[in-house]
Amino acid sequence: MTERLLRDAGVGAGMRVLDAGCGRGDVTFLVARLVGDGGRVLGIDRDTGALSIARERARELGLSNVEFMEADLAAPDPDRHGFDAVVGRRVLMYQADRVAAVRALSAALRPGGVMVFHEVDATMVPASRTPLPLHAQVHRWMWETVAREGATTSMGFELPFVLEEAGLVVEDVRAEAVVQTAKARHGGAPILRAMMPRIVGHGVATEAEIDVDTLDERLADELRRSNAVYIGDMVFGAWARKPG
Numbered sequence: 001m002t003e004r005l006l007r008d009a010g011v012g013a014g015m016r017v018l019d020a021g022c023g024r025g026d027v028t029f030l031v032a033r034l035v036g037d038g039g040r041v042l043g044i045d046r047d048t049g050a051l052s053i054a055r056e057r058a059r060e061l062g063l064s065n066v067e068f069m070e071a072d073l074a075a076p077d078p079d080r081h082g083f084d085a086v087v088g089r090r091v092l093m094y095q096a097d098r099v100a101a102v103r104a105l106s107a108a109l110r111p112g113g114v115m116v117f118h119e120v121d122a123t124m125v126p127a128s129r130t131p132l133p134l135h136a137q138v139h140r141w142m143w144e145t146v147a148r149e150g151a152t153t154s155m156g157f158e159l160p161f162v163l164e165e166a167g168l169v170v171e172d173v174r175a176e177a178v179v180q181t182a183k184a185r186h187g188g189a190p191i192l193r194a195m196m197p198r199i200v201g202h203g204v205a206t207e208a209e210i211d212v213d214t215l216d217e218r219l220a221d222e223l224r225r226s227n228a229v230y231i232g233d234m235v236f237g238a239w240a241r242k243p244g
Contacts, residue, residue, distance in 0.1 A: 001176050001235055002089055002118050003030055008172070009116045009239035014038040015084040018108050020073050021045055021091035025054030025066070031087060032066050042080060044071040073101045082110045089118040092162065093146075093155035102166035111244025115168055118237045121156025121175075122146075130228035134218055138188050139232055141205050145195060148202040156236030168240035178233040182223040186232070189216040 011017060013036045019028045022043030031041045043066065045051055051068045058066050071077055073095060086105045095101040102115070109115065126132075126139045147153055160173045180186050192199070193212050199205050211218075223230065 005237040011085050017041045017085045018083045019043040020088040023050045025057050027089050032063050041066045043068045074104045081108050083108050085114045087116045093152045098162045099165045109242045113242045114239050116239040119155040119159050121234050122153040125234050127231040128228050130226045134222045144204045145199045145202050159236050159238045163240040170240045173238040175236045177231045180230045187216050
């Protein structure tokens with residue numbers, strides 16, 4: 001979904017791109033492939049630990065067209081400007097003032113540059129015509145944790161308005177669902193394992209309640225027994241142009 005969104009927004013060979021809230025570099029490395037050796041990608045994040053991992057991954061991948069820097073989304077380095085594109089995934093939902101963050105990032109764009117964001121939304125999910133209590137429980141664990149962290153659980157629906165209010169011209173908005181069946185599954189255990197310290201720390205669930213080592217098999221069994229279709233993730237994407 002992210003690669004298709006970026007390609008459709010025009011992110012391609014030779015471009016200079018800023019990856020806002022890059023974390024461990026997943027989107028950064030995707031963009032690096034799209035822009036090629038003639039392009040450059042700068043990933044910024046406040047998490048120094050994540051940036052260290054991103055730099056090590058870049059070395060292991062042999063990527064010479066990426067760079068990582070510690071910076072706040074709301075105050076990127078003023079000496080870094082003139083980017084052809086600013087991109088981000090699951091980033092704006094964690095900003096206290098999304099419009100201010102987008103305005104600050106827009107300052108890094110050249111006139112006519114494009115901003116592309118991918119954000120998840122919990123408004124319409126989970127969805128299934130068959131009761132799937134374990135899937136619903138996993139969804140509650142994840143999104144209750146996100147809500148207690150102060151994030152916006154309806155960021156997808158807010159995305160185009162945030163971009164417009166920040167002074168950008170929205171060119172496209174889309175929403176895509178991740179559909180699961182017994183034969184086409186999206187494993188929940190890796191996500192829960194990564195979120196475990198946050199889930200436990202916010203008092204949403206205990207490690208014993210989650211039992212992450214058996215979780216994926218229990219989720220798979222629930223889908224097999226019910227022969228159901230389940231939608232647990234709704235992803236919104238949008239791109240907007242800086243005037244000029």
